[in-house]
């Protein structure tokens with residue numbers, strides 16, 4: 001049944017703050033799921049020409065292969081050669097692969113910031129029930145949209161997503177921030193649904209970003225390495241949910257999480273949205289992953305008032321659709 005727009009129950013709020021993660025069923029309408037699928041299909045179609053799209057499984061093969069020259073096509077958001085050197089220099093690094101035969105058919109597609117050019121993605125990010133849900137969970141006065149990220153694992157993808165904490169990936173200070181993970185296909189452990197370390201948002205730690213395909217921390221981050229969750233899973237209270245398109249899993253920005261590969265015959269497409277509340281401040285932290293196409297001039301400590309981080313809840317009036325207003329916003333800051 002469709003959840004009434006934007007309503008989270010007190011039990012949902014309690015679960016979120018206790019566990020650092022909550023699964024809400026039937027939040028997105030079928031048409032909204034279709035918008036996301038369309039956006040992801042367009043992103044994937046452009047992989048070879050894209051500046052922001054990567055196949056992390058192919059890159060992982062190159063990282064572990066001594067001779068390989070890193071080939072990222074047109075994508076220039078990460079210095080992959082540097083990343084390869086970082087992983088090589090890390091004595092604890094190991095490939096994070098599901099056991100099984102290497103078929104070469106896998107694909108771990110990663111892309112960001114489709115909201116800037118894809119009205120379907122933008123309409124779900126801005127005009128679905130999600131902004132209000134984020135605002136209610138965070139008990140925020142208002143919420144900004146920070147960014148969308150796409151994570152697709154094709155059938156026969158062995159590459160796992162290394163466990164990590166999101167906070168130090170972002171140029172923010174404060175933890176009034178949620179990440180909404182939306183499956184576009186039925187997802188469970190067999191095809192790589194996300195897994196969360198329950199209560200890890202309360203550990204009082206900030207962990208360095210890692211490179212997703214290995215636990216190797218980004219060298220420029222001053223934060224400590226995330227514990228080896230994959231290597232010692234029994235030590236942790238790891239939770240996951242079997243989900244259908246339309247369901248959403250929302251985690252706190254400090255909740256440690258990761259995902260398996262996808263050895264099943266079905267796709268595991270997912271989009272993830274990040275929302276920040278009013279107490280979050282801009283912080284250009286060392287080691288954070290550079291954002292694509294931002295034009296702001298925010299300084300550390302500033303509130304997130306910038307065209308790059310639209311306020312998406314509350315709306316000037318509840319029925320106003322915000323997505324069309326951003327058609328006219330140039331993302332490169334020149335117009």
Ligand SMILES: O=C(O)CCC(=O)C(=O)O
Pocket residue numbers: 151161166179180181194257258259270272
């Ligand atoms: O889908 C995945 O593999 C990872 C998702 C994730 O890390 C996130 O949404 O923050």
